[in-house]
Amino acid sequence: MKPETAFGLALKTARSSKGFTQEQLALNSNLDRTFISMLERGQRQPSLTSILSISESLNIPAYELIRQTMEIMDKNNKS
Amino acid sequence: MKPETAFGLALKTARSSKGFTQEQLALNSNLDRTFISMLERGQRQPSLTSILSISESLNIPAYELIRQTMEIMDKNNKS
DNA sequence: GTGTAGACTAAGGTCGACA
DNA sequence: ATGTCGACCTTAGTCTACA
Numbered sequence: 509m510k511p512e513t514a515f516g517l518a519l520k521t522a523r524s525s526k527g528f529t530q531e532q533l534a535l536n537s538n539l540d541r542t543f544i545s546m547l548e549r550g551q552r553q554p555s556l557t558s559i560l561s562i563s564e565s566l567n568i569p570a571y572e573l574i575r576q577t578m579e580i581m582d583k584n585n586k587s
Numbered sequence: 588m589k590p591e592t593a594f595g596l597a598l599k600t601a602r603s604s605k606g607f608t609q610e611q612l613a614l615n616s617n618l619d620r621t622f623i624s625m626l627e628r629g630q631r632q633p634s635l636t637s638i639l640s641i642s643e644s645l646n647i648p649a650y651e652l653i654r655q656t657m658e659i660m661d662k663n664n665k666s
Numbered sequence: 667g668t669g670t671a672g673a674c675t676a677a678g679g680t681c682g683a684c685a
Numbered sequence: 686a687t688g689t690c691g692a693c694c695t696t697a698g699t700c701t702a703c704a
Contacts, residue, residue, distance in 0.1 A: 511636050529667060540699050545669060553635045555678075555697065557590050559653075570657060574638075575650040608686060619680050624688060634678065634697075 513550035514580040518573055520548040522566050536565040592629035593659040597652055599627040601645050615644040 523533055530548070534541040538561060546552040554562065563570040602612055609627070613620040617640060625631040633641065642649040 511639055515635055531667070541668085542670080542700080543698055546698095549669080552697065555634050556594055556632045556638065556656075558697080559635065560590055569654075571650040571654040574653050575648075577635075578649060610686070620687085621681080621689080622679055625679095628688080631678065637678080 509581055509584040510550065511577070511581065512547075512553040514584070515553065515573075515577045516548045516550035517580050518576040519544075519562065522568055522573060522576070523548075526566055528566070533562065533565055537561040588660055588663040589629065590656065590660065591626075591632040593663070594632065594652075594656045595627045595629035596659050597655040598623075598641065601647055601652060601655070602627075605645055607645070612641065612644055616640040 523530070528536075530544045531541050533539075534544045537558075539558060543552065544562075547554060547558075559573065560570050563573045566573075602609070607615075609623045610620050612618075613623045616637075618637060622631065623641075626633055626637075638652065639649050642652045645652075
């Protein structure tokens with residue numbers, strides 16, 4: 509499982525659990541709505557600054573989002 | 588303080604404390620030596636996959652590297 | 667409210683060379 | 686062993702539009 513895929517899942521899970529729409533998240537983090545969409549579907553990967561602004565918008569520490577991403581990767585273990 | 592700058596400091600600190608050279612880290616993480624150099628000096632920012640492969644090479648969980656990056660940002664607090 | 671597509675600009679990342 | 690420079694190619698991220 510690719511990192512992008514895992515991050516996408518972690519992002520979608522976090523966002524939905526906070527009750528945000530992709531649109532709201534995009535606005536709040538100064539990113540494009542279509543980009544958030546692609547991130548969640550694992551078709552793009554974020555840069556450090558995107559990770560930071562997204563997690564700030566979600567009121568989640570960035571390292572937590574990364575940690576969850578890693579957990580998802582470990583679960584679907586193909587190394 | 589920019590995220591790139593904080594990450595660069597966190598990276599350099601982690602790498603030196605592990606006793607690796609930039610060259611060794613670059614080789615081990617499949618990145619270019621010059622790029623590692625620019626990262627440490629805060630002139631470039633990494634993508635998610637770079638963060639993951641770098642921290643794996645350093646035997647540090649990626650979320651730890653991010654956490655330390657955030658700590659450095661908070662210390663030099665300009666929001 | 668979300669996925670996708672195409673076209674675009676900016677930045678990620680490589681490579682060879684020299685101090 | 687590291688910084689930098691120039692040229693290069695790839696991908697992050699934007700924007701408009703339509704289902």
